[in-house]
Amino acid sequence: MQLLKVYYAYFSPGNTTEKVLSRIASSFENYPVESINLTSYDERQQEHHFKENELLIIGVPAYGGRVPVPVVDALSRFSGLNTPVVLVATYGNRDIDDTLMELKKNVTDKGFIPVGAASFVCQHTFLKECAEGRPDEEDLKMAKEFGDKLKERLRLLVTYDTSNLEVPGSFPYTKPPMGEFPFKVETNDYCIYCMLCADVCPVKAISDSNPKDIDNSKCLRCGSCLRICPTQAKSFTEEPFKALQQKLAPLCGIRKENWYTIV
Template structure:
């Protein structure tokens, strides 16, 4: 029996939530990082899956969905969590629960948690914080108790079917060539293969999902969001989402 942490975490915050959840369990831990894991996998019936996905404009990311679809359960208990930047969950948690059920997981609980926004860095600074982690620990303990009863998720999950359409954000991603060390970490981590192998300065914005993996991994802080659309949106978005939201838990 293992706790299997499954996460897609371009900016690292969803992994923090997954780690915190999994650390409440005593079983041996297995990591499945969907940024680099693309293979098929089947979990056993006595494993426990902790699945944490970020929210991209109200949905779980396309690349994350495609990779998670290759992981199957055997009536395996699963805890579904979406992690968002203090803006909107929309249909993402419902989508994640639906996908896990389709893949033969027994979803026993679900949650939405809050982290520092990956694009607009003035929103939810420092989160998840101590208060968030305390609530995540409490939720994990509730999940452990529920596992003993072998009950499935009973709460109704907010959201709509069909899910909101995917959106392609108009923001540009630029790379400062004077800072770039040409380490090619951004090339290897990009889930969309939007950065040419022979030129890490460039980004194909037609296929880029704006996931921020390349920005987060850059050791020289050479990559960033830029352009008129981003600069115009940033202050309004940060003002509209300044009020602190709290995690929601469903059992």
């Protein structure tokens, strides 16, 4: 099948998913390549329609073993016309659980045909010692290898419509959608009202007139506001967050492997 254009779409508050996706997409450097940043609230409101001779590579981090809720909403505005799609889940060394299964279910009834899937281990948002520094050079080499093999396979395929790609996970999903969190984002008196946190929040949970006013029902606990704050004024509620970190700590010791499959 002759491809005319390649898109890669990612939700990536911590930028690790974006790194993996852009490395996979780099295999298609001979084609026009366009990125779609689904971390951006405004970008997620856009409609995206893809054709048969285009390829969509889509990547999300596992959030509680599921696709982050804002991405599920954004995908309702995506459509394909027998468009090949590659599904990628990143995760922080615990598990992707049903993330790829949910991603697959959310695209197959909208005119997309899954032709490849992968999971990549990336540093955990909540505990840097968990998969610290990943994706590293070895991971990115594998992402490129995946992209190269995809490109070759798609070139040889005459049609995509008979493929039924197997991905890990189960349906009905074993994990409930992410709900209540035992911790929230706090703001201390070091705040200088620069508003960078409100600008970076992927779900507009921080009021753009008062950075201490946070809508916890919208907040994903993605950590972007903590990372961008120049005065370390933002933090997660200390005790419950520490308890979660202690729960995650035993997962830090093992180097989990990346995985991919192609039709």
